[in-house]
Amino acid sequence: xxxxxxxxxxxxxxxxxxxxxxxxxxxxxxxxxxxxxxxxxxxxxxxxxxxxxxxxxxxxxxxxxxxxxxxxxxxxxxxxxxxxxxxxxxxxxxxxxxxxxxxxxxxxxxxxxxxxxxxxxxxxxxxxxxxxxxxxxxxxxxxxxxxxxxxxxxxxxxxxxxxxxxxxxxxxxxxxxxxxxxxxxxxxxxxxxxxxxxxxxxxxxxxxxxxxxxxxxxxxxxxxxxxxxxxxxxxxxxxxxxxxxxxxxxxxxxxxxxxxxxxxxxxxxxxxxxxxxxxxxxxxxxxxxxxxxxxxxxxxxxxxxxxxxxxxxxxxxxxxxxxxxxxxxxxxxxxxxxxxxxxxxxxxxxxxxxxxxxxxxxxxxxxxxxxxxxxxxxxxxxxxxxxxxxxxxxxxxxxxxxxxxxxxxxxxxxxxxxxxxxxxxxxxxxxxxxxxxxxxxxxxxxxxxxxxxxxxxxxxxxxxxxxxxxxxxxxxxxxxxxxxxxxxxxxxxxxxxxxxxxxxxxxxxxxxxxxxxxxxxxxx
Numbered sequence: 001x002x003x004x005x006x007x008x009x010x011x012x013x014x015x016x017x018x019x020x021x022x023x024x025x026x027x028x029x030x031x032x033x034x035x036x037x038x039x040x041x042x043x044x045x046x047x048x049x050x051x052x053x054x055x056x057x058x059x060x061x062x063x064x065x066x067x068x069x070x071x072x073x074x075x076x077x078x079x080x081x082x083x084x085x086x087x088x089x090x091x092x093x094x095x096x097x098x099x100x101x102x103x104x105x106x107x108x109x110x111x112x113x114x115x116x117x118x119x120x121x122x123x124x125x126x127x128x129x130x131x132x133x134x135x136x137x138x139x140x141x142x143x144x145x146x147x148x149x150x151x152x153x154x155x156x157x158x159x160x161x162x163x164x165x166x167x168x169x170x171x172x173x174x175x176x177x178x179x180x181x182x183x184x185x186x187x188x189x190x191x192x193x194x195x196x197x198x199x200x201x202x203x204x205x206x207x208x209x210x211x212x213x214x215x216x217x218x219x220x221x222x223x224x225x226x227x228x229x230x231x232x233x234x235x236x237x238x239x240x241x242x243x244x245x246x247x248x249x250x251x252x253x254x255x256x257x258x259x260x261x262x263x264x265x266x267x268x269x270x271x272x273x274x275x276x277x278x279x280x281x282x283x284x285x286x287x288x289x290x291x292x293x294x295x296x297x298x299x300x301x302x303x304x305x306x307x308x309x310x311x312x313x314x315x316x317x318x319x320x321x322x323x324x325x326x327x328x329x330x331x332x333x334x335x336x337x338x339x340x341x342x343x344x345x346x347x348x349x350x351x352x353x354x355x356x357x358x359x360x361x362x363x364x365x366x367x368x369x370x371x372x373x374x375x376x377x378x379x380x381x382x383x384x385x386x387x388x389x390x391x392x393x394x395x396x397x398x399x400x401x402x403x404x405x406x407x408x409x410x411x412x413x414x415x416x417x418x419x420x421x422x423x424x425x426x427x428x429x430x431x432x433x434x435x436x437x438x439x440x441x442x443x444x445x446x447x448x449x450x451x452x453x454x455x456x457x458x459x460x461x462x463x464x465x466x467x468x469x470x471x472x473x474x475x476x477x478x479x480x481x482x483x484x485x486x487x488x489x490x491x492x493x494x495x496x497x498x499x500x501x502x503x504x505x506x507x508x509x510x511x512x513x514x515x516x517x518x519x520x521x522x523x524x
Contacts (some may be wrong), residue, residue: 011078013051020315040405041331043268043319044145044180044280045261047312047338049288050123053358054344055295056096056309057110057377061089066252069382070346073295073305085370094301095310097251099316099361107320108363109426111435112346112373113391113517115357115470117477119340123289123354126339128374131180133395133417143180144398145170145280147280147416148406152279161231167239168232171271181282190232190283195263239274240267245326250318258311261285273326285312288338292349303350312336316363324365333405333427334363337394345384350474356387356475360397366405366428377519386473388505391517395421402432420465422512442516443445443509449521452498458509460486467510471518473503 054066055073058080066074080091081100092100102108106251118136120126123211129136133144133279142150153160153169161167170181170189177187252258264283271278287308287416295303323329327520341358357376373391402413414420443461459465468482478500481493497505 001351018165021476040333040407041272041278041279041281041328042405043265043283043332043334045265045312045316045334045336046180046282046284047109047288047336048123048127048284048353049290049338050126050285050340050342051288051308051338051344051358052290052294052305052352053113054342054376055300055305055352056093057112057359057371058091058093059378061375062378065378065380066344069378070352071341071345072297072348072350073346073352076299079301083371090371090375093306093309094313094458095306095499097314098310098313098315100313102317102320102363103369105371106256106369107365109367109369110371111360111362111397111424111426112371113388113394114337114394114397115340115358115390115475116393116395117390117475118472119356119387119390119475121340122356123339128179130337130394131178133398135419138418141179141185142183143178143281144416146179146181146183147340148402148408149181149188149280150256151412151416153188156188161235163275167235167277169278170282171236171268171278172282173267174260175282175284176503181280187282190236192236192267195260195267217275223365236271237274239271239276241274245270246274248318248321248325250314250321252311252314252318256311256314257307258285258313258315261311262315262318265315266322269299269319269322269326272323272328274330285315290342290351292351294346294351294377297350308317316361320363330365332364333401335397335401336361343384344378344382344386344388347384350398353384357390358388360394362426366430368426372424372426373515374517378470379519381504381521382473386504387475389471389517389519390475390508392424392515393421393510394439395419396424396513396515397426400424400426404428422510422515424513424515442511442514443507443518445507445518445520448519449523450497451523453494453496454520455492455496456481456507457490457492458482459490460488460511461514462512463487464512465510466491468493469508469510470497471506471508472500473505478505 055075058075063077075093079094081094082088082091083103094101099108116136130138134140149169168190171356172181172189172191174195177189177191181187181189196214247266251262268281290305294305323332340355341353342355346352376388380521399413399417399421402408403423444457445454447454466482466486469477470479472478481495502522502524505522507518507520509516
């Protein structure tokens with residue numbers, strides 16, 4: 001049994017290390033230059049269960065259709081929080097006053113309808129896909145941030161901590177280290193499980209040297225991990241005890257919604273303020289699997305989902321105020337994700353079932369404020385199986401974070417994500433970021449509705465790869481008429497869906513950061 005196989009079965013290994021393999025030298029050199037010399041921090045907020053995006057970011061311009069499809073849970077229009085700059089078309093759930101303040105202050109970005117082709121509606125599988133950045137056809141054990149850390153900190157855990165890297169390279173606060181922060185089956189992070197006591201790590205333990213023999217190297221390795229945990233515990237405790245880190249009074253506490261997440265984020269803010277040079281923090285909240293009683297009967301603005309949204313909104317608002325008053329907010333970027341969204345049509349239990357695409361939030365001083373993408377278009381033929389169509393692949397968000405925030409070049413991000421994905425205009429331009437092009441309405445379809453075929457007119461803004469994909473109402477990829485390198489210009493093609501059943505389809509154009517989704521209706 002090799003060291004990695006041993007670690008997969010060892011409950012003692014809370015911090016893992018991997019050898020570099022499979023990485024080209026130029027990409028590796030770029031990764032190594034980017035990571036240790038930057039003090040930018042990424043905070044990942046995971047929402048377990050699959051958040052209902054349509055009651056989180058409410059498309060007011062689709063309110064009439066939504067009132068027919070989800071009347072038992074739809075937020076009253078006069079209670080929703082309209083978002084400035086959307087021409088009255090988009091609003092937040094009324095419980096999300098914290099996010100509304102962040103939006104008004106230019107500290108919040110929304111990416112609409114984020115998902116992946118052929119969505120999987122299993123919590124476990126879809127969570128794996130999001131955490132590992134799998135195509136959905138691959139089953140991976142390495143996480144996207146685990147792979148990034150694996151290359152940015154060579155040889156880890158051997159020789160860590162050291163003078164250049166005295167602190168944990170990543171910290172999971174309030175939960176187990178799952179696939180997202182693993183590489184080759186072992187953890188690339190330190191876990192702080194007790195959010196009421198950040199200092200609850202192993203104390204100093206004297207360790208005899210390992211005896212030679214068939215298992216001596218395994219024992220030696222575990223003792224190395226234990227030594228790391230103790231040393232990291234010392235620096236974490238020192239950062240937690242640092243003076244001058246007064247916290248925001250806005251954090252939820254006690255039995256208030258969001259108190260658990262708030263405790264985790266409060267720890268993160270304190271460790272950043274205390275001088276810890278950890279690059280990545282991962283926190284989470286749970287309870288978003290709202291199949292039933294999502295809202296109170298007769299008062300949809302109240303209930304389980306309202307409390308969940310109030311909790312994440314208040315906790316993140318407090319965290320942002322915290323790092324601002326600590327003077328470190330320009331160094332911190334946050335992002336939320338959930339394993340999937342919910343169906344457009346609600347069920348008879350005042351809930352919503354597993355769906356496909358949903359909005360993602362980015363928060364911090366360096367986000368490009370506003371909404372990327374358009375509100376989902378709700379078709380009159382929507383039924384209980386119809387999903388919100390994907391506009392943006394979640395791996396494009398990851399690619400943007402890797403390139404625009406963690407300063408990887410295009411090749412480095414492609415190696416981490418095992419394929420190229422365009423960056424999106426979601427983070428302020430930094431010296432290490434590529435220049436982005438912008439586009440307007442780049443995709444037209446006509447006739448629409450159509451019987452068997454229709455004509456698609458699409459514009460390539462940037463010389464490079466252009467992709468046209470067609471999805472059915474379940475989010476399944478049914479056609480890929482274009483996937484090629486094109487020069488800038490306008491193109492047409494005839495799309496024949498004659499063999500396909502009648503119903504609602506979605507056409508998605510992708511050209512660099514320019515991504516557009518349009519409804520198509522095939523009739524008999």
